[in-house]
Amino acid sequence: MALTRRTLFAGMMLPAMPDLVLAQQPHAMRLGEAAPFSRDILKAQAERLAAAPYQPRSPQAAAQAIDYDAHGKIRFTPERGLFADGSGPYPVSFFHLGRYFQKGVAIHEVRSGRSREILYDPALFTMPDDSPAKALPANAGFAGFRLQESRKRKDWRTQDWIAFLGASYFRAIGELNQYGLSARGIALNVATPEGEEFPDFTAFYIDAKAEKGAAIIHALLEGPSLTGAYTFTCRRDKGVVIDVECQLFLRRDIARLGIAPLTSMYWFSETRKPAMVDWRPEVHDSDGLQLLTGKGERLWRPLNNPPQVTVSSFLDENPRGFGLMQRDRLFDHYTDGVYYERRPSAYVEPVGDWGAGAVQLVEIPTDDEIHDNIVAMWVPGEPAKAGEKRSYRYRITWAADAPKAAIAQPALARVVATRLGNGGQPGTERPRGVRKFLVEFLGGPLTRLPKGALPQVQLWISRGSFGPYQHTEAVPNGLAGHWRTQFDLLVEGPQPVELRASLMIGGKPASETWSYQYHPG
Template sequence: MLKRREVLQLAGSAAALAAANTLPSAFAQEQPAEAMPFSGPAVVDMARALAAKPFAAPNLDLPGALTSLTYEGYVAIRAKPEGLIWSDDSSGFVIEPLHRGFIFTNPMQINLVEGGLSRRLNYDASKFVFGGVNLPAPPTKLDFSGFRVLRRDDRGELQELAIFQGASFFRSAARGQNLGVTSRGLSIRTGDARGEEFPFFRTVWIEKSSRAANALTINALLDSESVSGAYRFTIHPGDATIIDVECSLFPRAALDNFGLATMSATSLFSPLDRRGDDDVRDAAAECTGLQMLTGAGEWVWRPVSNRNNLQISEFVDSNPKGFGFLQRNREFDDFYDLIQHWERRPSLWVEPIGDWGPGSVELVEIPSDNENAQNMIAFWRSKTPLAKGQQADFAYRQFWCWSPPSRPPAAAVTGSRGGRGGAAKQRRFLVEFRGDALGDFARMADVKANLSIFPGKIASLRTYPAPERKSCYVQFDIDVASENACEMRLTLESQGAPLSETWLYRWTL
């Protein structure tokens, strides 16, 4: 992954579609043969046929100068202006093919679809600027590592809208944001002792849009040792970027641990943990927590934290209404980082479409001392395994945004802090809730903090209403004795009714 500064029904069978995708176009080294019809359902047929065959690993061979690249050397390789696809602005979207090299060794075959006809985008080294990379001879027949989706801003300058690169990873952002949180098509055995498997996109078909349509559709063929799949991404730019995701999965083997709508983000330190005590910044994190809206309608906020040991949390649910990594700190003063600008990172909110059944939102917190490594991972894990040969269809909508379209109707958590308690072996926490309901002076006279912990005991609990700020602060100490972990649950209530979302957190040594 890149640094934060800066991822018609086919006539005939799926085999006919595979033949169609050998056709060249703008990067052509040969004259194009006859274009072939294309349709999204044909990719589903192709995935089904591929899953019926043994997995074939992709050819990762590259010239040595490309595999030994530093990050700086790799990003110096860019497509020339004449290598950009649809740059005449007729579609409203511009595609930039991305070169292979550095850690991006997997080849991705790119096909362009215009007027219902598919043509393969053939690699041509002359369409790239290689910066200071020393290549004795121009490489040939490499395919690509992925692609960027660009869009012109109000000044006519190209801005990055989305990037698909590396395994099944992709990223996007809202207008005015920097890239941050990353999504992926599918995760398999994440956090599992058996080891993680990384499906990848073998082939994509990018359908040319029109300015009037204001949407770009990308079809993708996913593959791995355990599963093949057909994906369809529809990107809608705007103040928030919306990506509709549809997928059909075909397991080669039974899948008992697979993740849907998987996302990852960085959390190096925050006021909740103290790994950044000797850092000039106040925090370094591109998400402050995991928001969940359960199938029963409960709003839950779980702050994330850079742990000393690997932590996996499971939030059991059925037919979730939404979940995602959110950045709730939107002021420069929350971070004081002149380079990373964490306050500009997107929140990623996912809303499932259709019946996802029973399962759980999984949160994996990985210890890290590298702010360029995304050490927070979240995904939906279905309770029902996928059987070998069984087709499974899923759909969901992603909002890459400043703030999700759905939000708690009552007070939300705007700050979580942790530190030493008032006595030995005690830990102190300070949680701020904020919302219009907390501005009611009369109601706030009856506000109550409902806190439960396990194991351990509550040593002190105080509530500090601040209706002039539409806030309420809850400060409490916990005594965990000799325990090395404690689960906490906190809500605000008034006259017996909930007044806030639910704050959950796990303290660990």
């Protein structure tokens, strides 16, 4: 995967416009010729392209000179955006090309079944007289776009809630009004010998007609291995909900086809932090993978920054949901002005039956927060072969937590912390090669335990053995339903160990299943 994608995306987000710029008079957008448009037309175009040799887009040579500093001085004027006059559900602003986004994207307005391309025009932007952007040709195109907040809000010019920028990446804010992790249209051959491929959204069609207040965005995907036709129905609620419908047309065999991929950053947390690597207690956009299997089991997998690229597969059939979540919401756990405690969680809910396959979690070593090093995606069990047509529908919810359907009745306690330490007991000589695990659970049936009652612990490991010391207790902080269990693991060799733990009451699950991959050493 592109490890610097997170940094580049953050760097290209446009800053707030000064009042002087906002006061300028609108400039009419230049539009191309009208052409018929419908979702069926887009699907036919994607299928037609898949039957022909792949034609890669050429980067704009002049964009190479637009470095980070130069790009920051190029600002789009919101009043000059699409639907800024209120003719569409949300105003649309455009990202300018630059060194890190050199390929132009065609962006169209759709009205009454007709589309017209919005032509690049430097007059839509303010830039210094000596800006290298002035060397771009008239047909340069845009790097991407973002949806501004509703014009009913006074701050709509400076506040946006969805952005599409780079390859097939897009992201949205959550209910805490903060960007964080990203989604992608597709993920191809992540962490495979074949090498990862990054198809592009090459054309967008933004509909002026709202569907119950939702913004409707169509997109054409193109890459060496496949093409695709996408529709995004985007709703601005407490957070953001995006319904995705895609048709894929495969040009050639694909070793690892990643559906509904999410991409995030995890450097370290309270679980494992290298000594004195950073002054902050934790640094991550997401801290775990949440799963709801086809059979209704709920799992929580704390993320790792592993010593080598690691791919974990959670086999399933007709999954009900998965997401990269940010559960830790306490500022004191980060103490950073970039608001990691506000980063959104993103949760995917399949629509219809997806059959057999696996939710795969890819974790890549990183030594800094500038790198996206986590991918979660659905990988179908059936091999992806050239000539195939595949369709998928799903919903992505960007919020502080998973949607209600993912945590519905019966309510279970949730994992709230994973801690590691040396094995053995305090006051005794600590044995070598023994690792202590402490897992904290909160809520659910644990809040109703009678005084003096203890939940039962179920433990499982893939290799090694449990030490004699195991202990479960209520966390002594007076918070109802807050429990922790701790145990020792004895293991030899550097190979990873899979562990599972859950709490039971009366033979019934009282918590979700904690699933962790431990890397000895």
